[in-house]
Every structure is written in C-alpha cells, then in structure tokens.
Amino acid sequence: MNQFVLSHNSALELRLFPHILEIGVIKNPAIRLNGFPRTVEKGLKIYYILEGKFEWCICKHPFILYPGDAALVLPGSELGNPANVLEIGSFSWIHIQVGMNEREELVLGSWSSLSDSENQAMSKVLKMDHPPILQKFSDAGVLLKNIQTELTNQEIGYQARVNHLLDEIFIQVARQYTRISNPGRDFPKTFMKLEQELRRNLSHQWTVEEMASLVGLGTTLFNEKVKSYSGFSPLSYLINIRISEAIKMLKRPDINLTDIALDTGFYSSQHFSTTFKKLTGYTPSEFRKNHL
Amino acid sequence: MECIITIELGTNAVRIYAFDLNGNSIGSLKGYCPTFHSEPDYSEQDPDQIFITMLNVLKNLLEDIIHPKRYKVLCICFCSAMHSVLAVDRKGTPLGNVITWADNRANWEAAELKNSTLGKKIYTATGTPLHPMSPLTKIAWIKNNENEKFRQVNKFLSLKTYILQQLTGEYMIDYSIASATGLLNIHKIAWEPDSLKFAGITSEMLPELVPVFTQAGKLKKAYQVSLGLSSDTKILVGSSDGCMAILGDGVNGNGMATITVEDSGAFRVMGDKVLQDEKQRIFNYLLTENHYVSGGPTNSGGVIFEWFTRQFGDFKNPFDLENSMIELINEGMKISPGSDGLIFLPYLLGERAPIWNANARGVFFGMNIKHEKAHFVRATIEGILFEIYSIGKTIEEHRTINNISINGSFGNLPFFTQMVADIFNKPVRFSRNYHSVSFGSYLLSATEMGIYKSIDDAVKSVVLTDQTTPDKLYHKMYVKYFKIFERLTSKLANEFADIASLQQS
Numbered sequence: 001m002n003q004f005v006l007s008h009n010s011a012l013e014l015r016l017f018p019h020i021l022e023i024g025v026i027k028n029p030a031i032r033l034n035g036f037p038r039t040v041e042k043g044l045k046i047y048y049i050l051e052g053k054f055e056w057c058i059c060k061h062p063f064i065l066y067p068g069d070a071a072l073v074l075p076g077s078e079l080g081n082p083a084n085v086l087e088i089g090s091f092s093w094i095h096i097q098v099g100m101n102e103r104e105e106l107v108l109g110s111w112s113s114l115s116d117s118e119n120q121a122m123s124k125v126l127k128m129d130h131p132p133i134l135q136k137f138s139d140a141g142v143l144l145k146n147i148q149t150e151l152t153n154q155e156i157g158y159q160a161r162v163n164h165l166l167d168e169i170f171i172q173v174a175r176q177y178t179r180i181s182n183p184g185r186d187f188p189k190t191f192m193k194l195e196q197e198l199r200r201n202l203s204h205q206w207t208v209e210e211m212a213s214l215v216g217l218g219t220t221l222f223n224e225k226v227k228s229y230s231g232f233s234p235l236s237y238l239i240n241i242r243i244s245e246a247i248k249m250l251k252r253p254d255i256n257l258t259d260i261a262l263d264t265g266f267y268s269s270q271h272f273s274t275t276f277k278k279l280t281g282y283t284p285s286e287f288r289k290n291h292l
Numbered sequence: 293m294e295c296i297i298t299i300e301l302g303t304n305a306v307r308i309y310a311f312d313l314n315g316n317s318i319g320s321l322k323g324y325c326p327t328f329h330s331e332p333d334y335s336e337q338d339p340d341q342i343f344i345t346m347l348n349v350l351k352n353l354l355e356d357i358i359h360p361k362r363y364k365v366l367c368i369c370f371c372s373a374m375h376s377v378l379a380v381d382r383k384g385t386p387l388g389n390v391i392t393w394a395d396n397r398a399n400w401e402a403a404e405l406k407n408s409t410l411g412k413k414i415y416t417a418t419g420t421p422l423h424p425m426s427p428l429t430k431i432a433w434i435k436n437n438e439n440e441k442f443r444q445v446n447k448f449l450s451l452k453t454y455i456l457q458q459l460t461g462e463y464m465i466d467y468s469i470a471s472a473t474g475l476l477n478i479h480k481i482a483w484e485p486d487s488l489k490f491a492g493i494t495s496e497m498l499p500e501l502v503p504v505f506t507q508a509g510k511l512k513k514a515y516q517v518s519l520g521l522s523s524d525t526k527i528l529v530g531s532s533d534g535c536m537a538i539l540g541d542g543v544n545g546n547g548m549a550t551i552t553v554e555d556s557g558a559f560r561v562m563g564d565k566v567l568q569d570e571k572q573r574i575f576n577y578l579l580t581e582n583h584y585v586s587g588g589p590t591n592s593g594g595v596i597f598e599w600f601t602r603q604f605g606d607f608k609n610p611f612d613l614e615n616s617m618i619e620l621i622n623e624g625m626k627i628s629p630g631s632d633g634l635i636f637l638p639y640l641l642g643e644r645a646p647i648w649n650a651n652a653r654g655v656f657f658g659m660n661i662k663h664e665k666a667h668f669v670r671a672t673i674e675g676i677l678f679e680i681y682s683i684g685k686t687i688e689e690h691r692t693i694n695n696i697s698i699n700g701s702f703g704n705l706p707f708f709t710q711m712v713a714d715i716f717n718k719p720v721r722f723s724r725n726y727h728s729v730s731f732g733s734y735l736l737s738a739t740e741m742g743i744y745k746s747i748d749d750a751v752k753s754v755v756l757t758d759q760t761t762p763d764k765l766y767h768k769m770y771v772k773y774f775k776i777f778e779r780l781t782s783k784l785a786n787e788f789a790d791i792a793s794l795q796q797s
Binding site for chain 2 (some may be wrong): 184231245247
C-alpha cells in the first residue's frame with residue numbers, strides 16, 4: 001500500500017467522518033530524528049505494524065512491535081519512541097475521537113451502531129489493566145486497509161461501510177483482549193476476577209452482557225457456566241454480593257440508607273429495602289436498629 | 293410429611309440438602325462463596341457473603357421444593373469446614389474476614405510451637421496437629437501482628453458460630469469444631485489453659501462449648517417469616533464436615549476407615565480412643581464424649597489433578613474442565629499400574645499429613661524417553677493416591693483396617709475407586725450420587741430426634757451400594773513404586789526447603 005495521510009482538518013475525504021481525526025500509512029526508508037516524539041492525544045489510536053521493528057514507549061513502558069502486531073493507545077496515554085526517532089519500516093494507524101462520560105466510560109458517538117450496553121461493556125474491556133500490544137493480530141491490519149480503500153474509492157454506501165468497519169475494529173480488539181486474558185481453562189480464576197471487578201464497581205448498574213464480555217464468553221454460555229459453578233444466575237449472584245456489602249455498611253451508624261443503597265448498586269432506597277427484606281426478612285432500618 | 297434439612301458451610305460452597313425422615317434425599321441446592329487471597333499466604337472468606345448465600349440457597353430450596361410439596365421442616369442441622377477463625381467486636385460485628393483452614397499466615401507461630409515442649413503438651417491435650425491451619429496459631433498470629441485489632445476483639449468465633457448467631461442470637465461452638473481449634477482439651481472436654489495462654493485469650497472470648505446435638509436457640513422471627521418456617525423448627529448446632537463424612541459413610545470402630553477426596557483429601561477412622569502418635573502426625577477430633585475421629589489431611593487432592601488438566605487438557609470447549617478431565621483419565625487408563633516407572637510427588641501446595649511439611653514441592657521422577665502424556669496423567673493420579681496411602685499406613689500403625697469406604701467428588705470417579713482398592717489391597721465401598729457429609733448430618737439429626745437410639749445405631753444403618761475388590765497383582769506392582777515414592781519424599785526434605793525458599797524470595 002502506498003503512503004498517505006488523511007487528517008480531519010484538511011482532508012475532504014473525512015468530511016462525513018468528523019470522528020476520524022487521522023488515518024494513514026507510512027513507509028519509512030531511513031531513520032528520521034525527531035520523527036516520532038512521545039505525545040499525548042485526546043483521541044484513541046490504533047497502530048498496526050506492516051514491516052520492520054519498532055521500539056516504542058506506551059504509557060512509559062517500553063514495547064517492541066513486530067509486523068502483525070497492533071497497539072491500542074487510549075485517550076490521554078503517551079506514545080512515542082524513547083529517543084523520539086522514527087525507525088525504519090512501515091505501519092498504518094487510525095486516530096479516532098471518542099468521548100468520555102461522567103462514569104469515565106469511553107463513548108464512541110452517534111456514528112456507532114453499538115447499543116449503549118454493548119458500548120459500556122466494550123469500554124470496560126478496553127480500560128482493563130492489560131498490555132496495549134496485541135500480538136499477531138492481522139484482523140486489525142485488514143480492517144484498517146479496508147477503511148482506507150473505502151475512503152479512497154468512495155463507492156456507493158461508503159459512509160455506512162466505514163462506520164461499520166470502525167465498529168468492527170473495536171469489536172475485534174475487545175474480543176481479542178478477552179480471549180487473551182481468559183484462555184478458557186480456569187473458570188474459578190476467571191470467576192474470581194469477575195467477582196473482584198464487580199466488588200470494585202458495586203454501584204455500577206451491571207448488565208449480563210458486560211459481565212459476560214469481561215469473562216470472554218457469549219451471554220448464553222456465560223449464564224450457563226455461572227449457574228452451574230455458583231448455583232445462581234449472574235444477577236442473583238451479584239445481589240448476594242450487594243446485600244452482603246450492605247450488611248457491613250448497615251452495621252456502621254455513620255452512613256445513611258440512601259447512600260448504602262446507591263453505593264451497593266440499587267436504583268433507589270425503595271428497591272434496596274424490598275430486595276433486602278425479601279432475602280433477610282428485615283428492612284434495612286430494622287436490621288440496623290437490631291444491631292445498634 | 294416431615295423433613296430434615298442439612299446445611300454444609302463448605303470451603304467453596306454452601307450445600308443444602310433435604311431428607312425425609314427415612315433418609316431419602318428430597319432435593320439439594322448449592323451456592324458458591326469465593327475464597328480471597330489478598331496475600332499469597334492468606335485465605336479468607338466474607339462471613340456476610342456466606343450468610344447471605346446460605347439464606348438465598350435455603351430460601352430457594354424451601355420455595356422450589358419443600359413448601360410446594362407441603363413438607364414440614366422439623367429440623368435444620370448445620371455442619372461446616374474446620375479451623376476457621378472470625379474475630380468480632382463487642383456488638384458481634386466482624387473485624388475483617390473469616391480466616392479459613394487453608395490460610396498459612398501463622399507459619400511462624402506453628403513452627404515455634406512445634407519445636408517446643410509446650411507444643412508437645414498442647415498436641416497431646418488437644419489432638420490438633422501444630423500447623424498454621426489451627427485457630428490456636430491463627431489467634432496467636434493476630435495477637436503478635438495486629439495489636440490494634442486484637443485489643444478490639446470481644447470473641448473469636450468459628451464461621452458456623454457466626455452464622456448460627458445471625459439466625460438465633462446464640463454464640464455456640466460444638467465439640468467437633470472446637471476440638472479442631474487446638475484450644476480444646478479433648479480428654480477433659482474443656483478449654484485447655486496452655487493453649488489459651490499461648491493464644492493470649494481467656495475462655496470468655498470463645499463461644500459456649502456444647503455437644504453436637506444441642507439446639508442453638510430459636511430462629512429469629514424475621515427469618516421464620518421470610519423462610520416460611522414455624523417457630524418450633526429445631527436448629528441443631530451439628531458438627532464438622534470431616535466428622536460428618538465418616539458418619540455418612542457408616543464407618544465406626546475397628547477395621548473400617550474412610551477416604552475423602554475433594555479438592556483436598558483425608559483418611560479417617562472413628563473409635564472410642566484417641567490415637568496417640570509420638571510423631572504428632574495424626575489429628576484426633578471429638579464427635580461426642582466417646583467418639584473420636586482420627587486421621588490425616590492432605591492438601592493434594594483433586595485440586596492437583598485439576599491443575600494438571602488445566603495445563604495439559606484439550607479444552608475443546610471453553611472452560612470445560614469436566615470433559616477435559618474425563619478425556620485425560622481415559623488416556624491414563626490405557627497405561628499399566630506404576631505408569632511404566634514414572635512417579636509423581638503431588639506436593640504442589642506443600643503437604644500436611646503425614647509429613648507436615650509446608651515446603652514440600654511437586655516432582656516427576658523416573659522419566660525416560662518412552663514416556664508419553666498418558667503416562668503423566670496416570671502418574672499424577674497415582675501420586676495423589678500414594679500420598680493418601682501414606683496417611684493410611686500411618687493410621688495402620690495404630691489401628692487395623694480391613695476395608696475402606698471412599699467419598700467426595702473425585703473419590704467417586706470409577707477409575708479412582710479401583711486404584712484405591714489396588715493400592716491399599718483392601719475392598720473399597722462407595723455409593724455414587726451420594727453426599728456423605730450431608731447424609732452424616734441427617735444421621736446426626738435423626739439420632740437427636742430419636743429415630744436412631746445412638747450414633748452407633750445410626751452408623752450401622754448406612755449401606756454403601758457398590759464395592760470394588762483389589763487386584764493382588766496390581767497391588768504388588770504399586771507397592772514397589774510406593775517404596776520409591778516414600779523414600780523420595782523423605783530424601784528430598786533439604787531440597788524442598790531450598791527450592792521453597794528460592795520460590796518465596
């Protein structure tokens with residue numbers, strides 16, 4: 001593929017795609033000093049290595065990238081060569097504008113056809129603590145190339161196609177991450193990671209889709225596995241954790257009931273009270289009174 | 293119609309069974325509770341999560357099966373894993389999580405005791421091996437390392453004590469759980485002053501000591517209503533999972549022993565005398581005034597074969613451990629006993645009985661160029677069973693054993709039962725789809741209710757339906773390999789210590 005760069009403030013091709021900040025391919029025949037300095041940008045970037053060997057620093061950690069590797073650089077993360085050098089070789093990249101909501105989740109924007117809950121699940125996976133490099137991830141290379149071709153040829157339906165391909169990149173990256181972090185052998189360990197994630201974000205309105213995506217399973221298989229392993233459906237299991245955390249908080253007189261309800265992930269103190277009573281026989285305030 | 297419900301607060305799960313008065317199972321449900329490891333040596337569980345899970349499972353069982361069939365629940369009998377410790381303050385609020393049997397933080401306290409005359413005295417008095425599993429050493433650890441918390445502690449409870457207290461308001465600990473704490477004098481059935489002193493506590497800081505048949509007060513009104521149970525439902529304190537496994541298998545007196553293989557495992561006998569082992573290798577727990585359960589626990593049960601499967605199984609479907617294990621076992625079955633000279637020491641998690649060495653590690657020994665994956669499968673299983681055999685031989689120094697029963701999720705696999713019979717050269721009894729621990733709790737309740745005259749009477753009623761007989765030829769082969777297994781284990785003591793210290797650095 002030939003070298004090219006499209007940038008949103010100059011390229012007519014990107015007129016219909018304000019969310020694509022930049023897309024390009026570079027072929028670099030000789031080392032260029034100051035050609036790849038470390039920078040932090042607001043958007044999300046995906047790189048795919050075509051030729052050569054690159055030593056980059058992502059979030060202050062050194063990585064070596066070979067052809068076939070992809071790098072995911074989240075908004076606000078630093079990327080560049082430690083000596084600011086652009087090394088010999090070739091890579092393609094895309095730089096996408098993503099939003100951030102009040103829960104600090106990445107929001108793709110109205111161009112994406114992902115539903116809100118899928119978008120949340122995706123954000124969870126992308127923001128989990130894992131290395132930014134996806135090795136031998138040729139799907140990313142193919143998708144980037146297809147987007148470039150669509151933008152160049154502008155055949156009928158290309159606006160929809162480009163946005164579909166962008167969604168596809170996000171989906172493939174998220175799936176690849178879940179596959180790597182859950183090799184499908186150790187369910188107890190995987191379930192424990194999920195439990196810890198649920199406890200860390202107990203106030204979040206978890207959906208089964210989100211939980212399943214963290215474990216790297218489709219929702220049907222996920223439901224089945226959780227049920228046979230834990231004896232409960234994923235949402236009932238989550239309620240067990242919520243109520244047991246609530247019990248601990250109720251035993252401390254300094255937190256009010258509404259705060260406990262919201263902190264443990266109930267919609268309202270009413271919802272909290274009904275669920276709590278159904279399981280324990282006491283309303284939260286009765287339970288607290290008995291304990292003081 | 294009337295029924296008895298048994299609740300087992302196990303290591304990984306709460307298991308609830310319902311039995312009719314004749315001991316037929318009406319239904320069962322389980323709920324998983326995780327163990328947290330915030331430090332490598334720590335194993336903790338959330339007491340409130342266990343309580344809520346227990347309530348939820350119980351409610352589901354009652355609403356799905358018991359109430360629709362109009363059973364009246366006469367009795368709920370509890371049983372739990374041994375060695376747990378939960379510190380609570382003046383109001384009964386937990387100060388942190390429950391520390392479970394698998395927790396090794398009190399390594400230093402246990403080692404200190406083990407090498408002292410005080411330790412020897414305490415072991416003889418309490419029957420609990422001096423090991424970080426015992427609440428005695430755990431409480432001493434809290435005293436030595438968490439001074440602030442130790443000063444706030446009003447009581448040290450077992451997990452079961454906490455759960456019962458939530459339901460009825462009473463703080464009680466039964467003989468069998470108490471006898472696994474290292475704090476109870478099993479000869480006098482009273483708290484042991486030497487132990488209390490070492491732990492830095494008084495007997496007022498422990499729950500009320502009661503026989504296993506004791507009613508732990510009445511279910512609180514709110515739970516009667518939410519569970520749909522009447523106020524006269526008996527809540528029995530019950531016993532420990534270890535004691536119930538042997539009761540449920542109908543093992544009592546001379547000649548009989550039982551093996552449990554779950555994630556971990558144990559070899560146990562029951563009788564009216566304590567087995568005094570000079571080398572302190574055996575536990576002696578108290579079920580009633582004249583029933584002692586003696587034996588040895590192993591860390592290297594099914595968890596070791598699960599580890600092997602995770603590394604070398606096929607996993608054609610994600611997380612399908614069960615089928616991957618069955619496929620491996622089928623491969624291993626094709627290899628002859630002794631795995632053509634491949635021997636496995638299964639000590640991936642250190643070992644308890646009979647060597648009591650936390651530094652022990654796994655070894656494959658005798659590999660040659662002809663060994664294939666299937667040999668490793670078979671050797672792994674043989675290694676797990678050789679370890680249990682070595683506990684059995686220790687017990688046989690004190691008591692004759694003619695036949696064995698086997699239970700537990702791994703113990704009940706056909707391949708395992710036959711191998712146990714061959715290795716021990718004794719007939720092995722078992723029942724498939726049978727949960728010994730829960731049935732033991734049923735027998736305990738039925739005895740309390742007068743259905744059986746006594747524990748001895750109840751035990752005699754147990755019929756395990758299946759039996760395998762040993763193959764003498766195979767036994768001879770196993771014995772040859774076992775001798776090497778035993779020698780390797782003892783010869784490698786120094787190397788175990790060295791490699792463990794490298795691994796921990």
